[in-house]
Amino acid sequence: MPVSSPRRAGAVSLVLLLLPLAACTNADDDAARETADDLTAALSQHTLDGAALTEPTAAAAFEEQIAPLTGYDVEVAADDVERDGDTGTVVLHWTWTVEGDEWTYDTTAHLVEGEERWEVEWGPSTFVPELTADDRIEVQREFGPRADVVGTDGEPIVTERSVGRYGLDKAVIDPDEVGASAERIATAVGLDPEAFRTTAENAGPQAFVEAIVIREGEEEQHVSADFAGIPGALVVEDELPLAPTRDFARELLGYVGEATSEAVEASDGAVRPGDQVGLAGLLATYDSTLRGTPGIAIEAVDAADARRTLAEWDGVEGQPLVLTLDQGIQSSAEEILAGLGGEEAPGSAIVAVRPSTGEVLAAANGEGNAGHNVATTGAYAPGSTFKLVTALALLRAGVALDDIVSCPPSLEVDGFTFQNDDDYPDSAVGDITFETAIAHSCNTALIGLRDRIDEGALETAAESLGLGAEVDLGYPASLGQVPEPEGETEKAADLIGQGRVLATPLAMATVAASIQAGQTVVPHLLADRVGEADPAQPLTEDEAAALQSLMRSVVTEGSATFLGAIPGVPVGAKTGTAEYGEPDDNGDYATHSWMVGTHGDLAVAVFVEDGVSGAETAGPLLASLFERW
Incomplete structure (x- = not known):
């Protein structure tokens, strides 16, 4: 029979003895690692809650020391636990995010094997190197002077x-x-x-x-x-x-x-x-x-x-x-609007744009706006000031300034009767030139020409004058809207600035500025943010000249002759009155009052939410600004 080797038998016995010891070591490593993981998870939440501690009172002391830093995110990661019998150490890697900057450092946590689990011997230096129990953390945070x-x-x-x-x-x-x-x-x-x-x-x-x-x-x-x-x-x-x-x-x-x-x-x-x-x-x-x-x-x-x-x-x-604001013009505009009264006054705004550059020189709001920025964001029916857009659409349809058009006292469209303003002059009723119709603001004449305007042409004309464009100007602003009309009645109303057409004072100042500049103006308020216009149909030199002539006729013979005495370069203008809301017991509507004007390298829109008419309510405000500047 073969004889067993004593050496071989001893080796087998040794292996059998070592196996239980190795298994115990792996289990302890896992337990120590679990404690380290629980610790880093808690620290990443600025707390020791959930961490196994040899001294539970350490959690409260840590909470007090870390308090000044709890507003900053932190991630804490751990290396492998280095064991030495029933004790161990683990290196913690701290990464704080401090207002965009990183603060990183390492500390060492000491672990001991307890009766049921591994625990952390927490000390202040586990939080920050060389920190003691008597130390406190302070964050000194100081801004330089705020820029102007x-x-x-x-x-x-x-x-x-x-x-x-x-x-x-x-x-x-x-x-x-x-x-x-x-x-x-x-x-x-x-x-x-x-x-x-x-x-x-x-x-x-x-x-x-x-x-x-x-x-x-x-x-x-x-x-x-x-x-x-x-x-x-x-x-x-x-x-x-x-x-x-x-x-x-x-x-x-x-x-x-x-x-x-x-x-x-x-x-x-x-x-x-x-x-x-x-x-x-x-x-x-x-x-x-x-x-x-x-x-x-x-x-x-x-x-x-x-x-x-x-x-x-x-x-x-x-x-x-x-900013492009002119402090003198802005202050003058605000003083003019203050003349309407205090908080009980109607909403109002004045916007001034420099046609040659598109710079917004003033965006003034009246006290009646109750803190709302009507000047650049308040969207309202623009009334007859929008006839400048309609005029461009008709010019493109072949209508000339001296063409004879009909201006009847009233005109019915699909059962709805349109009329001219109560103060429309009798002398401008009947067969008149297109230029006279714009000068005196004849509603029925333009509505009577609606078949000359193709679908989408009004919106395209508005865009050519800077109204309705979707441009990120870098400040709260709207340039209005010209939606496709739903039916003949709405199309007729759109032509005279009613219907669903909306404009802000900024938008109407931009229309006037584009006419004066002879090209589409993008109004900019931030000096380093100048937008580029990209209209589907750019304004031509002849179109601009015709529109300038129409605005001048409003002053020389039409609804804004009171502006004729303004000294200096010739003034161009357009009045506007827009009905809104529900009629009163007499069937009368409240009206927005508008006025746009140009005077050299200055284009202005004036808006008063509740007024008599553009000429009577907004007109004197425009005249006052032009007289000052």
């Missing part, structure tokens, strides 16, 4: 201007005086006394409770003379980004203030509570450009307030936003 909004002449439009912050300094009065002083201060600055008292009493004992911010030079308008004598009353001098006046292009520009929760949430981490940001208008749209990025330093601060910089990044200065 400027005009093309380089003059600031929105810039840092001196203000006074009026309020109550609780630190200098007795607690039992707070309520009475708060009410007196509120009364002095025009606020609700009871509401401000509640705010003041709920503020900290050393707080300055702000009531109102007043720009320098406007104190007498908003603050009563007895403010200074109120116990605890205080004015803190400061600066804020402001336009030249409280109302200057307010609806277009917007304003700067402390970031709202909505602004913080929408910024994807770029904006923090307490930041000064644009909260409306262009100041909000281009906030990141104007604001720049802050310089950031992340520091460890010990119990003696000694600081150690952990990471830092330089900020980027904000860049100016250059």
